[in-house]
Amino acid sequence: MFTGDARLEGGDNRWGKETLERRIPRELAQNIQNITFTGLIPHENMKDYLGRAKIFLSSSRFEGFSIAASEALALGCTLVGTPLESFTYLVCGGWSGSLATSFDAASLSGALLYEYEAWNRNLRNPEEIAAFWRESLNRKKIGMEYLQVVREIKGE
Numbered sequence: 055m056f057t058g059d060a061r062l063e064g065g066d067n068r069w070g071k072e073t074l075e076r077r078i079p080r081e082l083a084q085n086i087q088n089i090t091f092t093g094l095i096p097h098e099n100m101k102d103y104l105g106r107a108k109i110f111l112s113s114s115r116f117e118g119f120s121i122a123a124s125e126a127l128a129l130g131c132t133l134v135g136t137p138l139e140s141f142t143y144l145v146c147g148g149w150s151g152s153l154a155t156s157f158d159a160a161s162l163s164g165a166l167l168y169e170y171e172a173w174n175r176n177l178r179n180p181e182e183i184a185a186f187w188r189e190s191l192n193r194k195k196i197g198m199e200y201l202q203v204v205r206e207i208k209g210e
Contacts, residue, residue: 110131150186
């Protein structure tokens with residue numbers, strides 16, 4: 055599932071299937087019927103889309119920390135992303151997703167194909183992924199951990 059800005063690099067900023075078909079390896083193009091192009095999704099509809107998706111793709115070049123990717127993981131999706139620090143954290147060493155090795159369309163397509171195959175081979179467990187990330191990204195837990203660090207710094 056593509057969410058947000060699903061345009062690929064290279065000067066062609068048209069949305070949709072035909073752009074992807076021109077830019078990706080033949081192996082992925084053969085499975086194109088399994089990819090849904092959503093374009094921009096209103097926030098109130100995001101949970102419904104992510105609840106039906108298996109893979110969340112982000113082609114972002116600049117991202118502090120992706121709330122949308124975090125929400126997708128908390129709903130059991132895996133992440134395919136670019137080699138950003140926050141995405142490196144979120145794929146958890148390959149357990150909850152795959153990263154492209156660079157920012158180009160071929161590398162991102164390769165990561166998407168790899169993740170697609172991981173799902174086809176039952177190497178992904180959406181219930182485990184959702185449970186882990188819901189716990190790990192729980193705002194109360196993060197807040198308590200932050201307060202503990204502050205107390206340690208203050209010597210309390």
